[in-house]
Amino acid sequence: MSIIRNNAEHGVRGLERTEAQARAAYDLWLARHRRGGGGGSRNGFIGEHERRFRVFWDNLKFVDAHNARADERGGFRLGMNRFADLTNGEFRATYLGTTPAGRGRRVGEAYRHDGVEALPDSVDWRDKGAVVAPVKNQGQCGAGGVREERAEQRLQRWIMDDAFAFIARNGGLDTEEDYPYTAMDGKCNLAKRSRKVVSIDGFEDVPENDELSLQKAVAHQPVSVAIDAGGREFQLYDSGVFTGRCGTNLDHGVVAVGYGTDAATGAAYWTVRNSWGPDWGENGYIRMERNVTARTGKCGIAMMASYPIKKGPNPKPSPPSPAPSPPQQCDRYSKCPAGTTCCCNYGIRNHCIVWGCCPVEGATCCKDHSTCCPKEYPVCNAKARTCSKSKNSPYNIRTPAAMHEVFRNNLIQSLL
Structure with missing residues (x-):
């Protein structure tokens, strides 16, 4: 049970908490997310510990006030997740990228919607087994990553078209077991780069600013999308169909793995896999509002979507990697x-x-x-x-x- 939900059951509201109650909540949060705050964590210094508590308390008030409104009117909920001791500015600087520069798009026609074609009411690629890989944590790299169907892979740069182009040009990618993602900046292992287990033949972009075309694409396969994830509500999202404030400053790469309609509220949503670990949101996922008034979609989800094209067979297995170096x-x-x-x-x-x-x-x-x-x-x-x-x-x-x-x-x- 989360700190917020536990306190809500005991009638505590963030704006009414005493400092002692807030500190008790912070201690619980530290035990879960920082394991005591020692060696190398953000809370390793006494002064920093106090500053982090003040940020935490401010976020706690924000979360409880939001959830109090959600209790009365319905809607998505926020929670004190692992980003709860970060200001929104710190969160954006640490975990998000920058808006990509303008580039030529390779728009495909396969998924362009004609305005009348009937589409499935709901799709969830998580039900298709290995097509969707488990949620992982990108760490402090400002990269949402790219996962290819049937073999989970990640690239440091989140601009999806560049990643797909590299995969096609390289002739494929290695497995995670052989070349694991480390969530750290570093240099590529060229020997591992030459090992190829799964490949793609190319990629195409979904027609931009068209949610129906994006829906058609997601009905056929998971689709990489760029979104504006820099809002405070997005940072602290916990559950429900996200209808919070966000713009179109695309700063994060994620994967749309399905869509549907919430049975309780009737709200249409996208099912989006994030890369901030399974303890963020709904087990690492967020349901984002679908069919919004803005042509760009919620948080710009329809602005820059792309998908890999797979026609030919995968590469023949590469020779085994050299024996690992000694400790x-x-x-x-x-x-x-x-x-x-x-x-x-x-x-x-x-x-x-x-x-x-x-x-x-x-x-x-x-x-x-x-x-x-x-x-x-x-x-x-x-x-x-x-x-x-x-x-x-x-x-x-x-x-x-x-x-x-x-x-x-x-x-x-x-x-x-």
């Missing part, structure tokens, strides 16, 4: 997986007692003993939580990586 030996007793860097979490004088594994190879271990920076951005700034190319360089990435603690080395056991 990194931190000291005599501790080691980290291949492709990571050993960093000391806790030491006495010049001897490390507890090691952590930075999730990138050749990284710089930051002095806070809980974060690290990739070799391309080796200068740590723990206070600003950035990694820079050099001291005073304007080129930086937003957040250092958190280290994963390895087993305590055997020296500790000998000291006990």
Whole structure:
């Protein structure tokens, strides 16, 4: 049961909560989403912890006020999800991309609706098994990703046409098992790029600003769409048919996997798979209002939709990948997986007692003993939580990586 729903059952409204009640809710939220707020989380510093609480409380008031109106009038609900300690500006800067530049479109005619053709009342590609992959978490990459039918794949750039063009030009993509998505910026593994298990023959764009054409396309297959996901209500969405405020500043790539009509309210909706993890929205999905007055569709969903074309067979299986690299030996007793860097979490004088594994190879271990920076951005700034190319360089990435603690080395056991 969520924090909001639990408090609603006890008659608590956000505008009436005392600070003590808000702090109790924040502690519950931290236990679920930050595991105590230590090592590498946003709440690792006392001052930052208090600032995050104030942001959380403000969002809590917003959520409870919205849900109170929903209780009276009906409609979608908000919740204190994992973005609840972020201002809307921080959320947009961290988890969303930028509006793509204008480009030529490859509009297909296969799904153009003539205005009279009958379409199925509802479609849900999640019922088709492997066609729709499970919801995953993109992390802090501003990329919604692209998933190909029958083989889940992700690309760092969310502009769908560019992604489809790469897949077709590359002759296919590898499997997730062999080349997993890491939710981190980095360099492509060219050896993995040459392994191809599933392919497409090309792609086409759905006629823009035409919800009926988009509906026809979704009736035949999942469709990649771009939306404006930067609103505060979208950030904190929990359930129901989303009718909240949003514009057409396309900043997020998602997948329309179906459509239907809500049985309780009669509201027409799109079923959209997001990439913010299964604990956001309705198990990682959002139902967005359909058949709106604006030709662009809700949040611009009809503006830039595209789909892959598959006619030929998949590539023949590639040779197996080379054997994995050996793990990194931190000291005599501790080691980290291949492709990571050993960093000391806790030491006495010049001897490390507890090691952590930075999730990138050749990284710089930051002095806070809980974060690290990739070799391309080796200068740590723990206070600003950035990694820079050099001291005073304007080129930086937003957040250092958190280290994963390895087993305590055997020296500790000998000291006990």
